[in-house]
Amino acid sequence: MAGRNFLFVPGPTNVPDRVQRAMVVAMEDHRSSKFPELTLAALSELRKVFKTERGTPMIFPSSGTGCWEAALTNCLNPGDKVLAARFGQFTHLWIDMVQRLGFEAEILDSDWGTGAPVDRYLASLEADPKHRIKAVLVCHNETATGVTSDVAGVRKALDAARHPALLFVDAVSSLASIDFRMDEWGVDVCVSGSQKGFMLPAGLGLTCASEKALAASRTARQPRCYFDYADMTKANATGYFPYTPNLPLLYGLRESLRMLLDDEGLENVFARHRYLAAGVRAAVLEGWKLPLCAQAPEWWSDTVSAIVVPEGINGAHVIDVAFRRYNLALGAGLSKVAGRVFRIGHLGDLNELMVLGALAGAEMAMLDVGVRIEPGSGVAAAQRYWRAHDPVPHQRVAHREVVYASHSTGSTEGVKG
Numbered sequence: 225m226a227g228r229n230f231l232f233v234p235g236p237t238n239v240p241d242r243v244q245r246a247m248v249v250a251m252e253d254h255r256s257s258k259f260p261e262l263t264l265a266a267l268s269e270l271r272k273v274f275k276t277e278r279g280t281p282m283i284f285p286s287s288g289t290g291c292w293e294a295a296l297t298n299c300l301n302p303g304d305k306v307l308a309a310r311f312g313q314f315t316h317l318w319i320d321m322v323q324r325l326g327f328e329a330e331i332l333d334s335d336w337g338t339g340a341p342v343d344r345y346l347a348s349l350e351a352d353p354k355h356r357i358k359a360v361l362v363c364h365n366e367t368a369t370g371v372t373s374d375v376a377g378v379r380k381a382l383d384a385a386r387h388p389a390l391l392f393v394d395a396v397s398s399l400a401s402i403d404f405r406m407d408e409w410g411v412d413v414c415v416s417g418s419q420k421g422f423m424l425p426a427g428l429g430l431t432c433a434s435e436k437a438l439a440a441s442r443t444a445r446q447p448r449c450y451f452d453y454a455d456m457t458k459a460n461a462t463g464y465f466p467y468t469p470n471l472p473l474l475y476g477l478r479e480s481l482r483m484l485l486d487d488e489g490l491e492n493v494f495a496r497h498r499y500l501a502a503g504v505r506a507a508v509l510e511g512w513k514l515p516l517c518a519q520a521p522e523w524w525s526d527t528v529s530a531i532v533v534p535e536g537i538n539g540a541h542v543i544d545v546a547f548r549r550y551n552l553a554l555g556a557g558l559s560k561v562a563g564r565v566f567r568i569g570h571l572g573d574l575n576e577l578m579v580l581g582a583l584a585g586a587e588m589a590m591l592d593v594g595v596r597i598e599p600g601s602g603v604a605a606a607q608r609y610w611r612a613h614d615p616v617p618h619q620r621v622a623h624r625e626v627v628y629a630s631h632s633t634g635s636t637e638g639v640k641g
């Protein structure tokens with residue numbers, strides 16, 4: 225098909241051209257005396273993304289799933305009990321891993337479309353005076369349902385119950401897109417990956433462990449080898465890796481960190497995601513008049529929206545028509561919500577017009593399979609939202625002033641936008 229494929233799955237996300245170019249590198253000796261410059265700078269910059277001064281970031285050659293496994297196997301002992309809520313496919317899969325690795329899971333099953341039930345976490349922690357629960361698992365952003373959870377609330381529950389369990393957070397589809405605060409929220413292990421907010425291909429497991437988690441790992445007896453924190457932190461201390469690292473991805477990471485931290489600024493990145501997400505929600509709720517899977521505004525995710533299709537319509541059909549006819553990749557409904565939803569990923573390297581392309585394509589695909597929506601209604605609602613709001617207020621105001629000034633003088637001098 226001519227033109228670009230519109231990639232609107234919630235990861236992998238678009239890789240910006242400059243990140244692509246940064247990854248076109250000749251292979252080099254990863255044991256050279258120069259190599260540590262790359263590693264040490266990346267690890268130090270990653271601290272800013274995790275918002276930690278005390279934590280230790282690590283880069284594993286894996287996707288996010290590898291870092292789930294690393295968290296469990298490094299910090300726990302065989303048979304240990306963990307507490308976790310399940311309200312979507314990714315919360316389900318992490319719990320499944322807990323069980324397959326031989327740990328015991330206390331599961332808080334919640335409706336898909338809701339998020340971490342802080343009060344039930346608290347009740348379980350209070351009901352555990354002997355502190356058998358060794359780790360509490362929370363998914364910051366459940367990608368399957370488009371739900372963001374209150375990680376700080378779960379930390380408060382741990383503190384209120386005076387419970388010493390470690391707090392493990394899955395931030396695979398939130399880190400570098402939605403505000404995440406490792407130190408402030410007392411997170412012990414944060415798990416993420418390269419292919420979402422970091423705008424890279426999959427292949428780097430980005431994780432960060434607190435001092436408490438690293439202390440636990442020094443005595444924890446659960447077998448691990450490839451994902452051993454001790455091997456990784458020992459090699460990283462001098463700027464090396466315990467095995468051959470993926471060089472192109474590390475150069476790509478360096479470029480993506482420059483974009484996130486130096487060029488746009490992390491807080492502006494969060495504001496842009498919030499603003500784009502609000503436009504998508506205007507399209508879904510006001511334009512198409514369809515419900516989101518996320519049951520209440522408190523759960524709305526700024527990186528992915530799962531849209532519930534009307535009775536009698538198969539969400540997979542919408543996705544297939546969007547892909548085959550309009551070259552638009554939308555996210556599928558997974559497991560329990562298969563066929564009932566389709567997802568629009570709105571994270572990474574995106575702006576209004578790119579998202580409008582996805583909304584227009586989704587609209588056409590829905591009309592083609594018989595969803596009764598008003599043609600153009602979603603696109604119009606998103607446009608209305610974005611025209612009435614500023615993504616990062618001070619930047620847009622400055623830009624508008626320049627435009628108005630040039631109109632009043634009839635001159636185009638100084639027009640930047």
Ligand SMILES: Cc1ncc(COP(=O)(O)O)c(C=O)c1O
Nearest residue numbers: 287288289314365367396397417
């Ligand atoms: C919330 C969440 N957790 C974990 C994963 C698994 O990560 P990966 O596919 O990078 O292994 C994903 C993948 O989409 C995810 O969205």
